[in-house]
Amino acid sequence: xxxxxxxxxxxxxxxxxxxxxxxxxxxxxxxxxxxxxxxxxxxxxxxxxxxxxxxxxxxxxxxxxxxxxxxxxxxxxxxxxxxxxxxxxxxxxxxxxxxxxxxxxxxxxxxxxxxxxxxxxxxxxxxxxxxxxxxxxxxxxxxxxxxxxxxxxxxxxxxxxxxxxxxxxxxxxxxxxxxxxxxx
DNA sequence: CCCTAGCGGTGCT
DNA sequence: AGCACCGCTAGGG
Numbered sequence: 452x453x454x455x456x457x458x459x460x461x462x463x464x465x466x467x468x469x470x471x472x473x474x475x476x477x478x479x480x481x482x483x484x485x486x487x488x489x490x491x492x493x494x495x496x497x498x499x500x501x502x503x504x505x506x507x508x509x510x511x512x513x514x515x516x517x518x519x520x521x522x523x524x525x526x527x528x529x530x531x532x533x534x535x536x537x538x539x540x541x542x543x544x545x546x547x548x549x550x551x552x553x554x555x556x557x558x559x560x561x562x563x564x565x566x567x568x569x570x571x572x573x574x575x576x577x578x579x580x581x582x583x584x585x586x587x588x589x590x591x592x593x594x595x596x597x598x599x600x601x602x603x604x605x606x607x608x609x610x611x612x613x614x615x616x617x618x619x620x621x622x623x624x625x626x627x628x629x630x631x632x633x634x635x
Numbered sequence: 636c637c638c639t640a641g642c643g644g645t646g647c648t
Numbered sequence: 649a650g651c652a653c654c655g656c657t658a659g660g661g
Binding site: 540576577 | 641642644645
Binding site: 636646 | 652658659
């Protein structure tokens with residue numbers, strides 16, 4: 452397995468307005484290749500190349516926007532745009548494809564994902580690969596929790612992880628899984 | 636609750 | 649090649 456796949460450039464980035472702020476979707480020639488959560492701090496958004504966007508990419512984007520809207524409204528998206536996950540290492544892509552097999556409203560532990568991809572002792576590396584997931588929400592790294600059923604981490608911020616889990620009915624609105632609290 | 640050792644992938648020297 | 653990260657985990661106090 453190769454260590455690094457060919458790099459597909461992010462040719463287009465398009466904003467998606469949402470209640471919590473603006474998501475940014477990135478597209479390559481192969482499909483959706485990145486999704487950013489709204490920036491925490493108000494931020495002068497960089498140049499967005501919406502000009503000359505091919506019709507195909509606009510269709511993908513329509514699918515992305517609709518799917519994101521559904522997911523944030525607490526209903527499983529019916530269809531997704533094509534996902535371009537080619538920018539990952541072999542290990543990362545294995546992890547990401549395992550994540551896509553975790554159904555809406557279900558969870559796994561990092562160790563379970565590690566076993567599912569045939570690397571039973573690589574739980575920690577699975578966490579790192581989750582953190583490198585370029586398409587959160589649709590590649591549901593938020594459904595992976597620590598083995599003791601705590602929340603684990605989330606590169607988009609634990610508030611988002613909690614919010615997504617709640618939308619799927621996994622966490623009770625008020626109380627929830629306790630948070631990892633080591634050296635703050 | 637705390638701490639520790641062991642773990643594997645990644646990225647930087 | 650070496651090494652310091654880490655969204656981890658099992659085991660022990």
